[in-house]
Amino acid sequence: MKTITVELGARTYPIHIEAGLLGRAGEFIAPLAKGRRIAIVTDANLATHLATLQASLSAAGLESEAIVLAPGEGSKSWATLEMLCDRLLELGIERGDNVVALGGGVIGDLVGFACAILKRGCQFVQIPTSLLAQVDSSVGGKTAINTRAGKNLIGAFHQPAMVLIDPKVLDTLPIRELRAGYAEVVKYGLIDDLAFFEWCEANGAALLAGDLGLREYAIAHSVSAKARIVAADEHETNGTRALLNLGHTFGHALEAETGFSQALIHGEGVAAGCSLAFGFSAAQGLCSDEDAQRVAAHWRDAGLPDGLAAAGVDASGARLVDHMRHDKKMAAGTLPFLLARGIGGTYLDKTVDLTDVAAFLDAQAR
Ligand code: GLY
Numbered sequence: 001m002k003t004i005t006v007e008l009g010a011r012t013y014p015i016h017i018e019a020g021l022l023g024r025a026g027e028f029i030a031p032l033a034k035g036r037r038i039a040i041v042t043d044a045n046l047a048t049h050l051a052t053l054q055a056s057l058s059a060a061g062l063e064s065e066a067i068v069l070a071p072g073e074g075s076k077s078w079a080t081l082e083m084l085c086d087r088l089l090e091l092g093i094e095r096g097d098n099v100v101a102l103g104g105g106v107i108g109d110l111v112g113f114a115c116a117i118l119k120r121g122c123q124f125v126q127i128p129t130s131l132l133a134q135v136d137s138s139v140g141g142k143t144a145i146n147t148r149a150g151k152n153l154i155g156a157f158h159q160p161a162m163v164l165i166d167p168k169v170l171d172t173l174p175i176r177e178l179r180a181g182y183a184e185v186v187k188y189g190l191i192d193d194l195a196f197f198e199w200c201e202a203n204g205a206a207l208l209a210g211d212l213g214l215r216e217y218a219i220a221h222s223v224s225a226k227a228r229i230v231a232a233d234e235h236e237t238n239g240t241r242a243l244l245n246l247g248h249t250f251g252h253a254l255e256a257e258t259g260f261s262q263a264l265i266h267g268e269g270v271a272a273g274c275s276l277a278f279g280f281s282a283a284q285g286l287c288s289d290e291d292a293q294r295v296a297a298h299w300r301d302a303g304l305p306d307g308l309a310a311a312g313v314d315a316s317g318a319r320l321v322d323h324m325r326h327d328k329k330m331a332a333g334t335l336p337f338l339l340a341r342g343i344g345g346t347y348l349d350k351t352v353d354l355t356d357v358a359a360f361l362d363a364q365a366r
Contacts, residue, residue: 002220006139007231011159015139015227017220019212021166022052022127025100026060029125032161034096038064039088041111042102043071049129049169053102064100065091069107073260076110076145078154084114095122098161104130104177105137105266109152112143116158126163130173131181131215132267134165135188135222136244140230151260153328157235165223167215178208179303180267183247183274185218186298188225190274191243194344196221197298204302239348242329246338246346247274249324254311256323264311271304272311279307280360281339291343307364314366317358324354 001018016028029038038057042050050066057064067087069075093099101111101124108126115124128138144155170178182204189197200218207214226244233240251266251273258264264272278292296306305311313320324335337352 006227015163017165019168026056030060040066040100099124102127116156126160136184183267183271191346250276253320253323317361321358
């Protein structure tokens with residue numbers, strides 16, 4: 001088993017990674033549980049994983065109660081949050097009890113936020129079941145729901161007590177979801193780790209095809225990178241954690257244009273967004289065209305969109321930039337961009353002129 005620690009002083013916690021870990025979750029959760037009660041929050045698509053988890057908790061002498069929500073982004077809402085908090089209060093969950101978030105990014109974000117506000121903060125454990133949640137959203141304590149005004153606009157930083165990652169659960173994940181999560185894996189190479197990007201070029205196809213050893217390696221490598229970044233900048237205040245937003249500003253505009261729908265799911269938006277960030281960096285003379293083309297080629301190899309056309313977006317540059325203006329990263333009229341001096345050479349640039357971005361987007365193939 002691989003264990004990675006997120007070093008955050010009193011809020012330090014471990015991330016355990018091993019194939020088959022879901023079936024042993026009780027062993028890891030029991031020592032954390034001050035009370036014997038565990039509430040599990042999951043979605044209706046994950047019944048098999050829920051049964052495995054409950055059997056393992058009961059073998060460890062813990063009682064568990066499952067709250068099963070509707071799958072999909074719609075559950076990250078005020079209404080579901082209210083219902084979930086009421087259910088957790090009815091169950092008599094106390095601060096020392098554990099709430100387990102078993103699911104993808106939606107469940108992790110929603111349960112994390114409910115636990116941030118329940119009794120002013122109660123303990124929770126993340127058991128992410130999608131690749132995207134395993135390598136990104138379950139680690140680092142960002143929690144949120146969506147509102148009419150946009151995605152993730154209401155939330156809190158609330159770190160989990162532990163993260164348990166079982167790469168075997170990815171066997172039942174739809175390939176499109178797996179590819180979307182893989183975009184976040186590759187992102188760590190693009191940020192500051194050329195050698196890992198090269199590893200992805202060499203091993204991405206086999207990883208996507210199902211090689212468990214490669215999946216375990218990629219998850220552990222990604223989680224180590226995220227743990228290091230979160231430890232350096234827990235609340236995204238000094239520019240380090242912002243690096244994780246590579247591809248997200250362009251991607252956000254594409255997702256907004258496609259209505260945050262199944263037409264373009266988040267990881268796909270990130271892949272196309274990274275291509276555009278590298279393409280824009282090349283157009284600005286910051287990195288080589290070869291690097292930008294190499295990033296796009298890897299997305300194509302992985303079955304991910306490599307730009308506007310593949311993302312199914314044909315809006316004008318002005319319209320896409322308008323979506324960017326509603327990005328929650330906008331501050332004092334400026335939108336910070338993650339640009340690159342090369343693969344592994346991402347940096348935060350607060351001087352980007354949105355007129356240049358619009359002109360660059362207009363010049364892209366539709
Ligand atoms: N997903 C970006 C972050 O956790 O900061």
